[in-house]
Every structure is written in structure tokens, then in C-alpha cells.
Amino acid sequence: MTASVWDPAPLPAWSPVRRRLREDPEVLTLLGDALRAHPQAAGHLEGLAEFRPARPSYSTWFAGTWQPDGVEVLVKLNVTAVERFWMTTVSAGTAGVVAPVLATDRALGDVDVPWLAMERLPYRWEPSWGKDGYTALLVAAARFQEFASGVQGGPVNEDSVRTIWRMAVGGRDLCPDAEALIRNLPRDWAYVARMAPPEVLFGDLHFGNAAFRTPPPDPQAVLFDPIPRRQPWPYEPAYLEVMSGGSALVREMAAIRRKQGRPTCEPDEVDRVAALYCGWMALTAWGIQPGRRDDRARRERLTTYVRNAARLKFKR
Numbered sequence: 307m308t309a310s311v312w313d314p315a316p317l318p319a320w321s322p323v324r325r326r327l328r329e330d331p332e333v334l335t336l337l338g339d340a341l342r343a344h345p346q347a348a349g350h351l352e353g354l355a356e357f358r359p360a361r362p363s364y365s366t367w368f369a370g371t372w373q374p375d376g377v378e379v380l381v382k383l384n385v386t387a388v389e390r391f392w393m394t395t396v397s398a399g400t401a402g403v404v405a406p407v408l409a410t411d412r413a414l415g416d417v418d419v420p421w422l423a424m425e426r427l428p429y430r431w432e433p434s435w436g437k438d439g440y441t442a443l444l445v446a447a448a449r450f451q452e453f454a455s456g457v458q459g460g461p462v463n464e465d466s467v468r469t470i471w472r473m474a475v476g477g478r479d480l481c482p483d484a485e486a487l488i489r490n491l492p493r494d495w496a497y498v499a500r501m502a503p504p505e506v507l508f509g510d511l512h513f514g515n516a517a518f519r520t521p522p523p524d525p526q527a528v529l530f531d532p533i534p535r536r537q538p539w540p541y542e543p544a545y546l547e548v549m550s551g552g553s554a555l556v557r558e559m560a561a562i563r564r565k566q567g568r569p570t571c572e573p574d575e576v577d578r579v580a581a582l583y584c585g586w587m588a589l590t591a592w593g594i595q596p597g598r599r600d601d602r603a604r605r606e607r608l609t610t611y612v613r614n615a616a617r618l619k620f621k622r
Contacts, residue, residue, distance in 0.1 A: 476593020585615025
């Protein structure tokens with residue numbers, strides 16, 4: 307293989323990877339052959355075929371079977387160093403949090419193509435699962451947070467009030483209350499960080515980054531595609547709630563953390579930080595998904611989050 311396997315087209319600024327592999331048949335054949343020949347996978351991968359995930363991805367994927375155990379696997383090519391570190395570290399250190407990693411390397415043949423092979427779980431989330439699906443994701447994320455708290459020196463995005471400002475400012479045209487919420491960000495961030503000191507989170511919690519080992523009535527979620535960030539813990543459930551249509555998920559995550567014996571805050575404080583984070587995530591959602599601005603019900607829901615956050619009254 308040579309550098310010609312790369313597509314020269316630029317990627318959007320939010321993409322975790324900064325370049326994309328070409329997907330014409332010749333390149334896919336080269337990649338598949340290189341996987342079969344790689345020392346970590348040789349003799350293990352059978353039935354390797356191109357895989358197209360339901361959610362668009364700037365990585366390249368293959369599906370196959372891992373021998374001698376006959377485990378169905380997905381092979382993701384073009385992964386970030388951060389993703390490789392956290393997937394392999396969590397997979398090796400604890401069970402049932404991320405998809406088990408069976409093989410990985412920072413290169414494929416003579417090309418700098420980091421990759422990993424992970425177990426392919428049998429179920430994906432269905433809207434009919436209702437609240438149980440959200441709970442399963444929160445439990446998996448809380449377990450990721452718990453494990454990450456004991457990892458020293460792992461690469462993470464070090465977030466700050468500036469991070470939240472960059473996320474939220476693109477949605478300032480959502481409603482009149484948006485400007486007040488953005489203007490108060492330094493004050494409100496200081497409050498949230500005092501109530502919930504920043505820690506390492508999974509970072510991109512939604513149903514596109516999860517699969518399930520079992521379906522309802524007891525769905526068990528495992529995660530993949532982490533983008534770990536250091537943030538106050540309410541970020542994670544608020545992001546899931548706003549982006550995926552949940553309800554009261556910050557309060558639910560607080561209850562999960564209490565059962566773990568991990569830090570949270572008092573119930574009234576949980577509701578205050580939830581209001582702020584859901585408001586910030588509503589502005590983020592409005593800014594990064596311009597194609598959905600004609601959805602009136604969605605706009606009303608996001609506006610309610612922003613209004614509740616901007617008009618919050620309490621002593622700080």
C-alpha cells in the first residue's frame with residue numbers, strides 16, 4: 307500500500323479523524339488483504355467483507371468472523387490514537403463497558419492506518435425500547451467514568467468554559483433567551499464545576515456509539531467510539547438527553563453514581579446543573595444540525611431547555 311489510499315477531500319472540523327481512506331474497490335481489496343496478513347489477525351479473520359454502518363462514519367469498516375472462537379467482529383480502520391488507547395485499555399481492564407477488542411495496531415502494512423478489531427454485538431437500540439435503552443447507556447457511561455478515574459495519563463480532551471462557549475455559540479439564533487445564556491456562561495460554568503468537579507467522561511454518549519449484548523427487558527449496553535473529555539459529570543447525561551430525546555437523565559445518572567459510591571450533589575443542585583447543561587446542549591444541537599431547523603416540535607423542545615436555563619434563579 308502507498309499514501310494513495312488516502313482521499314484528499316477535507317473533512318469537517320468536528321471529525322475526530324483528520325483524513326479519510328478511499329473506498330474504491332482496489333483500495334478496499336488492499337486493506338482487506340493487509341488485515342488478513344497482519345500478525346495480529348493472520349489466521350483469525352474469516353469471511354472479511356466491507357461493512358457500512360448505519361450512522362455515517364469517516365472511518366472504514368469491515369465485518370467478519372474471528373477464529374477459532376467464531377466470534378463475529380467489526381474491524382475499524384482509521385481510528386484516532388485516543389480511541390485506540392481507551393478502547394484497548396478499558397477492554398483489557400474491565401468487562402461489559404466497551405466492545406471487547408480482539409486485536410489492534412497503529413499501522414496496517416506499510417501505511418499509517420491505526421485499526422482495531424472488536425466483537426460485534428448482536429443488538430442495536432430500537433425506539434420501542436423506551437426508557438430502558440437510555441438507562442442502559444447511562445449505566446455503561448457511569449462504569450466507563452468509574453474505570454477512567456483510575457487510569458493515569460490517558461489522553462483526553464481538556465474542556466473548559468471556552469469549550470462550552472464554542473459548542474453553544476452556533477445556536478445563538480435559536481431564541482431570544484440564547485444570548486443571555488451565552489453571556490452568563492463564565493458565571494454558570496464556575497457554579498457547575500464547583501458542584502461537579504470535572505472528571506474523565508466517555509465524551510460522545512448516544513445510541514450511534516452503543517450496541518447491546520441483550521435486548522429488553524434487561525438491555526445491556528456496551529460502548530465504542532469514545533472521545534473522552536474532562537468535564538463535570540452532568541455533561542454526559544445532558545448530551546444524551548438533548549441529542550437523543552430522553553428525559554430527566556441527569557437526575558437518573560446522579561442516582562446511578564450514588565449507587566456506585568461516587569461523588570454527586572444534592573437533589574436541588576442536580577436539577578440546577580441539569581437545567582444549565584441541557585440549555586447549553588440545546589444550543590449546541592441547534593448549531594450543529596442546521597438541516598433539522600424546520601422541525602417545529604424539536605425547536606420548541608430546544609427552546610424550552612434554553613429558556614429554563616437562562617431564567618434559572620438561585621443563590622450561587
